[in-house]
Amino acid sequence: MKDEILRVANVFKVYKMDGVTFTALDGVSLDVAAGEYVAITGPSGSGKSTLMHIIGCLDRPTSGSVEVNGKDISHASDRELARIRNTAIGFVFQQFNLLRRTSAVANVELPLIYRGIGTGQRREKAKELLVSVGLGEKLHNLPSQLSGGEQQRVAIARALVTDPQILLADEPTGNLDSKSGAEILSLFDSLHNSGRTIVVVTHEADVARHARRVIRIADGRIIEDKKVKRS
């Protein structure tokens, strides 16, 4: 029996703009079990970003159902979505999206603020996470004092600080040189080995190669979903 953490069933996403309808997702279904490392790939415009937004509870499907951690989010209120984002999802963005003029450790604390956790406990947890991504020496550096790879590691620490069920990464190496990119990917590998569920959205084959399951999307449909064994 697999422990399904994410269930996407027959999801459609249709945008209407100036009377023109555009179908971004055209009946997508997929399940992700706890501990899986999934890569969603596809050319730009394929609908993979839309799928990621829906999985990440930033958006609702037009039809179909999405269950995160057993909760159906297709009809959830904005408030409920925010709550799920805060507890079940950890985001990693291509642009890192760290707050400028805010120290690494304060950036990592951010999600815990919205969970109502007190200052001391917050800082403790944030430090712990930064140490675990290898930034124990740079807790109080500002983003501008960190390299791109380091900034992305701060972002990963921020995503993990709430201990989410799913780590959701959108082109996590897209803004990094190949060496820093490789470091991030090996960090993902070790997170996977310690049991994290990871979903990476990428168009880079190198990145997808790290995952144990690759889902290809084109024109809003899944065209391939295969498990890969790593040597």
Add this chain to the structure above:
Amino acid sequence: MNTFEYIRLALRALRTNNIRSILTMLGIIIGVASVILLVSIGSGLQAFVTSQFSSLGSNKIFVFPGETDLKRIGGRPFTPVSKFELGDVGDILRSSDAISEVTPVTVQTGTVSFRGEVASVDVVGAWENYFGIANWVTQRGSIITQNDVERTRKVIVLGSKPAVELFGDTDPIGKTVAIGDIRYQVKGVLVSKGGGGALGNDIDKRVIIPLTTALRQYNQSRPSMLLVEARSQDTVEQAENDVRRTLLKRLKEDDFTILQQKELLSTITQFISVITVALGGIAAISLLVGGIGIMNIMLVSVTERTREIGLRKSVGATGRDILVQFLIESVILSLAGGIIGILLGGAGSLALRAFIQTEVTIWSVLLASGFSALIGIIFGVAPAIRASRLDPIEALRYE
């Protein structure tokens, strides 16, 4: 998320944009400071006038010539031609048990000079009993006597202000001063009734000469007003009626106006209140402008921080969290501006005390702080709502 957390968040955001925050606050600071300052001047003026009138005592009745309507702003109560005669004094006194004293007075504006020093004053021509009725006591020398009045002596009692202006530290008693080209010998110097105002009629800026001398000096035959003292506060009404009855035997209704001290005071303070509120209102407009400044800067801030808002939402901030965050920022801006403004206005009003009497009232402080908090909310709501409604996906894409 608790309130304390929101406030910390807001303070951090405001600190990051130090100069901008201060400049934005400046609008509120100036508005609040000017409200506090102008209202303190008005209140001070009111307190000053009240203290000057109360020093007369509440059993006094003023009889002015003509039909004087003090409620008509800009009305000049002293210009109508006087029809009083010195004989009225005795008639009034004899007519009533309620009246203890009556004294005729002339008042002219003029200047007093001594060896090139000139002081502008009210020249009061009075009988010897004027000093008792109007509560004037000398600090040096003596008051004008019945003898001085009967003999039309050229003697003068200086108010405390002209005494200092003309003589400084030296003793003026026995010195000769001039009103116009007529010379007077200084007999006494009055004790100050205080207040120290440069606004309005300062009663310390006066000199008193015998009524007879004053009438001759100004080539007049009639006193310009009568000052009546009732035996007690309880007989003031009766005294007023008796004065009216006596004067009507000889004069017409519109030849004179009788005002009790408290009526005179209340009309004047009413007038000052109107001015105070008007001044405060004008200053409040600048508060409004300050509020618009806050709204402007908050809108800029929301746009600038679109990505930050998107990120906060993606890690679990609700629309309400964002709304409150921005609202608290604007409230802190305006409230801090308000507090600084109150301090500045208060300091300014203290500094002004060197020249005029000022009084920072509790209600103006409460009003200013309440108003500035309100402005923070009113002008912060629109930007905060805009921030809270941003779509996180769009916001994260924003460059």
